[in-house]
Amino acid sequence: MATALNVEAAGESMMGLIRELYPICRSITGDGVRETLRIVSQRIPLEVHEVATGTPVFDWTVPKEWNVRDAWVKDARGEKVIDFRKSNLHLVGYSTPIHRKVSREELFAHLHTLPDRPRAIPYRNSFYSENWGFCLEHDALERLREPEYEVCIDSSLTDGHLTYGEVLIAGELPDEVFVWTHLCHPSLCNDNLSGIALSTELARSLLGTKPRHTHRFVFAPATIGAITWLAVNEPVARRMVAGLVLAGVGDAGQPHYIRSRRGDALVDRAFLATLEGTRRPYGQLDFSPYGYDQRQFCSPGFDLPVGCLMRTPNGRYPEYHTSGDDLAFVGPAHLADSLAIVTSALAVVDGNRSYLNLNPKCEPQLGRRGLYEAIGGRGCESDTELALLWVLNFSDGRHSLLDIAERSKIAFPSVQKAAHALEACGLLRASDERGPSS
Amino acid sequence: MATALNVEAAGESMMGLIRELYPICRSITGDGVRETLRIVSQRIPLEVHEVATGTPVFDWTVPKEWNVRDAWVKDARGEKVIDFRKSNLHLVGYSTPIHRKVSREELFAHLHTLPDRPRAIPYRNSFYSENWGFCLEHDALERLREPEYEVCIDSSLTDGHLTYGEVLIAGELPDEVFVWTHLCHPSLCNDNLSGIALSTELARSLLGTKPRHTHRFVFAPATIGAITWLAVNEPVARRMVAGLVLAGVGDAGQPHYIRSRRGDALVDRAFLATLEGTRRPYGQLDFSPYGYDQRQFCSPGFDLPVGCLMRTPNGRYPEYHTSGDDLAFVGPAHLADSLAIVTSALAVVDGNRSYLNLNPKCEPQLGRRGLYEAIGGRGCESDTELALLWVLNFSDGRHSLLDIAERSKIAFPSVQKAAHALEACGLLRASDERGPSS
Amino acid sequence: MATALNVEAAGESMMGLIRELYPICRSITGDGVRETLRIVSQRIPLEVHEVATGTPVFDWTVPKEWNVRDAWVKDARGEKVIDFRKSNLHLVGYSTPIHRKVSREELFAHLHTLPDRPRAIPYRNSFYSENWGFCLEHDALERLREPEYEVCIDSSLTDGHLTYGEVLIAGELPDEVFVWTHLCHPSLCNDNLSGIALSTELARSLLGTKPRHTHRFVFAPATIGAITWLAVNEPVARRMVAGLVLAGVGDAGQPHYIRSRRGDALVDRAFLATLEGTRRPYGQLDFSPYGYDQRQFCSPGFDLPVGCLMRTPNGRYPEYHTSGDDLAFVGPAHLADSLAIVTSALAVVDGNRSYLNLNPKCEPQLGRRGLYEAIGGRGCESDTELALLWVLNFSDGRHSLLDIAERSKIAFPSVQKAAHALEACGLLRASDERGPSS
Helix, strand or coil: CCCHHHHHHHHHHHHHHHHHHCCCCCCCCCHHHHHHHHHHCCCCCCEEEEEECCCEECCEECCCEEEEEEEEEECCCCCEEEECCCCHHHECECECCEEEEEEHHHHHCCEECCCCCCCCCECCECCCCCECCEECCHHHHHCCCCCEEEEEEEEEEECCEEEEEEEEECCCEEEEEEEEEECCCCCCHHHHHHHHHHHHHHHHHHCCCCCCEEEEEEEECCCHHHHHHHHHCHHHHCCEEEEEEECCCCCCCCCEEECCCCCCCHHHHHHHHHHHHCCCCCEEECCCCCCCCHHHHCCCCCCCCEEEEECCCCCCCCCCCECCCCCCCCCHHHHHHHHHHHHHHHHHHHHCCEEEECCCCCCCCCHHHCCCCCCECCCCCCHHHHHHHHHHHHCEEEEEHHHHHHHHCCCHHHHHHHHHHHHHCCCEEECCCCCCCC | CCCHHHHHHHHHHHHHHHHHHCCCCCCCCCHHHHHHHHHHCCCCCCEEEEEECCCEECCEECCCEEEEEEEEEECCCCCEEEECCCCHHHECECECCEEEEEEHHHHHCCEECCCCCCCCCECCECCCCCECCEECCHHHHHCCCCCEEEEEEEEEEECCEEEEEEEEECCCEEEEEEEEEECCCCCCHHHHHHHHHHHHHHHHHHCCCCCCEEEEEEEECCCHHHHHHHHHCHHHHCCEEEEEEECCCCCCCCCEEECCCCCCCHHHHHHHHHHHHCCCCCEEECCCCCCCCHHHHCCCCCCCCEEEEECCCCCCCCCCCECCCCCCCCCHHHHHHHHHHHHHHHHHHHHCCEEEECCCCCCCCCHHHCCCCCCECCCCCCHHHHHHHHHHHHCEEEEEHHHHHHHHCCCHHHHHHHHHHHHHCCCEEECCCCCCCC | CCCHHHHHHHHHHHHHHHHHHCCCCCCCCCHHHHHHHHHHCCCCCCEEEEEECCCEECCEECCCEEEEEEEEEECCCCCEEEECCCCHHHECECECCEEEEEEHHHHHCCEECCCCCCCCCECCECCCCCECCEECCHHHHHCCCCCEEEEEEEEEEECCEEEEEEEEECCCEEEEEEEEEECCCCCCHHHHHHHHHHHHHHHHHHCCCCCCEEEEEEEECCCHHHHHHHHHCHHHHCCEEEEEEECCCCCCCCCEEECCCCCCCHHHHHHHHHHHHCCCCCEEECCCCCCCCHHHHCCCCCCCCEEEEECCCCCCCCCCCECCCCCCCCCHHHHHHHHHHHHHHHHHHHHCCEEEECCCCCCCCCHHHCCCCCCECCCCCCHHHHHHHHHHHHCEEEEEHHHHHHHHCCCHHHHHHHHHHHHHCCCEEECCCCCCCC
């Protein structure tokens, strides 16, 4: 496990990446995505993929690429009353180009505000219905009293590409652990620069190691990106033994884990054992077909073992999808805490194996192997001794180390250590050739 | 669902039928049963069946038919101290004829009272042991101080028939939904004129409709009636996909549902989902071999999926099987509430189907089919959209609409509506030929 | 069930045996074990087995036999400051012989005390590591201030035997119910003279009876004794339908039952139904590979259906494995209560059978067989009638009497009595040839 110093350094490193990515205007396509991937690739060796507009992907089609240079609304005096350059949230995503005077009434039909949170700019988009619009503070809208405004959106919707990035860390096995992060949101820190930062930091920590499973990290737009990735990578997806969607992992709330559709996949059990082991409050949610991209990975034609880690669940904090989700809303300690959870849980996923007790009739004599204390009668074994006894008793070909950790309530790393000690003295051998996939 | 006005009208209609049936002296056979069925048949087209005395029915035999013209006990002055014409509960059911003077001691050996409820007349019978007797208020018994009384029971026990009535509403499928009501009790309103009234009203509401399943309503005596019906109708019983015993559905207590012996039959899940959906308190009980006629339908040689709806469970209210179960003990609002529950639950039974998502890999693009709103980012889907996503995700050949409603906690009618919308645009097709039977 | 008088007599009888066995110095081998078995065999006809030193038993070897004649520590004035004759707990079990002067420092390296309980002598042993040592009160240790002491342990560690005793009570079936008690502890009353006494009393109560299952009682040393017994008796162990380890059954605490590794074996269900039926507080624990000899019987190569009955769990009372576990720590009433629980639970194990309802379609007419009251309408059946209905309904070839008792919450003896009554009138027949083994 990371030391305290490393944790702090990791938190600051993730926060630094978030600060760097925050100003960029991202969407589901376009140069903002490419710039984001370029900055991430300064930390980990990303392979960037481009899928052309018009490519059919299951029931969908890769959309036109959207880019925007500027956007504003001016009043009669030529003053910008809404200015994209101040916040890229002001512009509805995928707004079509326009430059003309419009009546106050027409303008208002294209404005989006949050009357309940009058000082926040909402995040809105119109990916699949050609339209234009602006988002602004409700207080600002109430100041727009002139009969006519000049509207300019200098955007383009053209044939181009959908862009995503991947990094693959080869393991001993071809079976894959999969970490997915969406990167299509503009200046929103928790959703989902936090996910990008955590995924980047985690991938970086695995570089140069040789885990048991191959680990794949993908950074791609939500929904259409997940659908596109699955359409292009179906054989890869079938090799997935565990998958995780990372989103909203930087806020101050408690960690929340959403189970995969299967509900008891290895990834689910690994995260819940890890969260339980923190002895701090956490939430768990059953799979719902509404949520982040697990809804695509868990569609019935795939039903992949993909869970999701968040802190406060999406939609349950007022800053969600508004300008309130800014640099102050996330923090390095929360990011580091989320990273520690993911690291521990994926260590369970990677380290879970099944062993066979080679001396299954009665206990073996641990004392003569130096694994048991000499003076008896005290009536309480040490945790190390208990872990040995649990591993021996349940290494019967039907229980994995995680099963044993769950049943004994001993932390997974202790159970794993006991198994290694028993294997070293020939009392146990691994009975899984490829590792349990769920 | 019924409108408020209809509910009120239905409640009054049921109460009216109860008032009409209340004075009749019913038993497990005899003219009281026939008169009851005649009155019910003014509302729904009953087919009346007669099974002859002596017919063997499994371990039992159809008993002699019992009819009674009058019954009384007179004192020395010739005054009636017990009078059947004042309440048919005064006479023990199936009392044999007698007309002679008896000592106070002999009379008392044939009297039944409730010392704990001294002003209530108990309901007693002696169907399978030839005997005679009277039931009376304990207070009245204490006034009987003369040494001798004249007893008259002008009854007959003769070869005749056991009578029951049925109405069949043909559905698209031969598989049957079965509603059973016992009609053997004399002047007791909740047990079970309430059941007769609810069953009649429900059957009437289905007349002229074409439900998916065929619906069969039976009005018959308890125990021997159920045994006789099963002996005569065994092939019919085997077509039952869901069955319900209705009894005690008019009192002010909370609704209670008793699960079938199987415990998780479709009818059980439909009633419990419906009761849960009322967001009002209710009770649920596991099957017990003691209770109403479900004990016959759920005997191990049949093990039919038959549950029971009551309000306050039998035996748990002091008026049970006494003269206190009178017209004031039941009410139109309680009857209407029970009717609404049964109507909703049987709509689940009839409407539960399994569908197959024809686009199972990733979500289909609902927006271009007009099923999803155009502006994204709000972060909360409408209930309609959520129901669509749930139905799509779980229509995998292993989940029925009721499964989806239970898992999503969305009301069954909304789930059903979503399935119909998706079927209409070709994204779903029904995958069950006959509908799930449990 | 035993009458109150018998219970009292049984409690006193067990207490008498404990008093007789208390002074003997027992260990895992040696004459103390033989003397203990000789005294037990005055009550029940024990067969004594001897297994030679050096015999390989799975991963272990039968150790040398240890006997001790005397042991003490004397100060400069020749006064015994530690004296084995005052308490055999003073000597570490399996201490090697020694007779010489040792420095205070050397002596202290061989002394064991409980600083937290300064007036108690701990129980310690060194079975598998040749060593010597004394146990004493921590207060006494603090009085040892001289620079040198004379140490004498007149013990022998020689080739000999491991000794255990058995009594077999033949039943109708070769399948065995197994009761195991460890007898290796020196002067400790609850752990485990209480187990020896209960097992002896229970075996005595079965002498001359013909239970359905054969019952085997074994009195043997813990751990190495269990391993040796299993190595020698593997085919016998495979005939076990239910097994029980008895230990610590005489203290004032609540009864606690530890489930077998299987968790839902017949013995587990029988004990838990019995404890539940006492309507007094009790504890239940899941199997753990740490505990009494069930850890050997439940090792994965055997996985036998063996549970454990204790009162206060081992290690959870301060007197555990100290001189505080003396004659005052156990009592005849607690012993008798434990005996009553074991007797009832093993009666469930022995009496559990499956029956087939020979009249499975509808209820049979119990009234004409004298099993049901004549006057109907009361609305509450007697417990006897309810038990008849439950047995009839669930004797479908898939439920045993214990299943029915658990589901109906009717006490097992009442369910069993109902089955016998129904069998007697031809409505039921036993459907198991050998009895369910779990």
